[in-house]
Amino acid sequence: MKYRRVGNSGLKVSEIGLGSWLTYGTAQEQRAADACIHKAFECGINFFDTANAYNRGAGEEAIGMALKPYERSSYVLSTKVFFPMGDGPNDRGLSRKHIMEQCEASLKRLGVDYIDLYYCHRYDEDTPTEETLRALDDLITQGKILYAGVSEWSAAQINEAVDISERLNLHRLISNQPIYNMFERYIEDEILHVSETAGIGQIVFSPLAQGILTGKYKPGATLPKDSRAANSDVNGVISSYLKEDVLQCVQDLQHLAEQLGCSLSQLSLAWVLRHPGVSSALIGASKPEQIEENVKAVDLVLQEDIISEISQILKKVEGFAPLR
Template identity: 55%
Template sequence: MQYRNLGKSGLKVSEISLGSWLTYGGYVERQQAIDTIHRAYEAGINFFDTANAYMRGDAEKVVGDALKAYPRESVILATKVWGAMGEGPNDRGLSRKHILEQCDASLKRLGMEYIDLYYCHSFDPSTPIQETLRAMDDLVRQGKVLYIGVSNWTAAQMTEAVHLADRYLLDRIVASQPPYSLLKRDIEQEILPTCDKLGIGQVVYSPLAQGVLSGKYKSVTDVPKGSRRDTERGSQLLSRYLTEENLERVVQLQQVATEAELTMTQLALAWVLRQPGVSSAIIGASSPQQLEENVQASGKQLTASQLERIDAILR
């Protein structure tokens, strides 16, 4: 496993990180989830991602229980705040009230004294950015959070946040969590160059385009029953990627992977990690066996000719 700095911070994270959306605390049996997390740690993954809204806190409980087996200083744990955790008007968003209350609730579910990386899970237009940043800064000063990040924020929103942080001497954002893959390259236009200037690293999710880039889907109707993609939310996200055009691209990309002596999954992850602005790619392994293949993508290099062929296929 190779490690990279998280943005311009001194924190080193594994190139491959393990997520828990729709997986742990959900359709994957608890012990299998714990076994997968343990195998990830043994394979060199030190970066684990979850959120309070994943299964309304159940994912945090599973991840926290699994990581108790290891020295706290050896793991980097990320969780998030923003999603609805109740029916009340203040049970969601990025207000000071919700952030402070949910941080304490997440720490309790995780069974830990601090969170390494705390994300604003999405942008909250109803709360001033300064209020959000002040609350996050207070958590850092209290020792409950070490670093702060954002997820699904635009380049303009992150720029404003950094300028406010500098103006009021608040803790700076060091991580951004957007979707990024061979089939979704939006961040290359504004987010990557902006974050490079601001010192923000990308921790990308869906690097396998909801599994489409694994090569396991042979048709647009090929969704295994009982899988996380068989859920309503999983199906919605999968439909964005599972198209006839993308399946044709995967067939061509598979040829490049074979010639490079990589699996399709490893090619997709190595391609994402070719970007120096990407600190880590989050995978969603549901079993130790699936994890084994993914972690081997760390450190793999694609040649200039291979990258040119991939670009030609994507065009």
């Protein structure tokens, strides 16, 4: 495994991290979480990501239980706050009240004394950014979180936060967590530049486009029965990728990966990690074997001619706009 600093901070995370969105939360999934986290440690992964909103807290509980046997200092743990956790008017957003209350709730669900990296899961139009940043700063001062970050914020919103933190001498944000893969590349327009200037590292999610970039879905073929796309409970996001031009593009990328002697998922992860502004790519896994395969991406260095060939293939889906 290889490790990178998160932005300009001293925090180092594995280039491949393990996420838990749509993955862990039931009794059966707890067994999967235990097995996958055990394999992750074996492979050198030290970074684990979750959120309070994943299964309304069940995702945090599953990650916390799976991490319980391991020395707390041996891993980096992140979670998030923003989405509704109740029916009340203050049970959502980035107000000081919601942040403080949800941080305490997350600590209890995770079974830890502190959270390494605490994310604002989205931008809150109803709360002054200064209020949000002061609350995060207080949590850092109290030792309940060590670092703070944001997820899916725009370049302008990140700039606003950076300016406020500088003016008020608050602890700086160290990370942004956006979606980033071969098909969804909006961060390349402004966010990567703005973040690098501010010393903010990207910890990206969905680098395999919800499994599309594993090659399991074929143009014109029926969906695999045991796949996420075939599960109506969780296929809302992945369905937007299931277009013939996208799947044909995946086939072309698959052929390129075969020529290089690697899997499509390894090629896709190495492509994401090619950018120095990316600190880590979060994978999802329900089986330990998936982790074993994906971590090999850190040893795959893509030369310029391969990156150019990938760019040529991706031109076929320029303008791709997923449904959200």
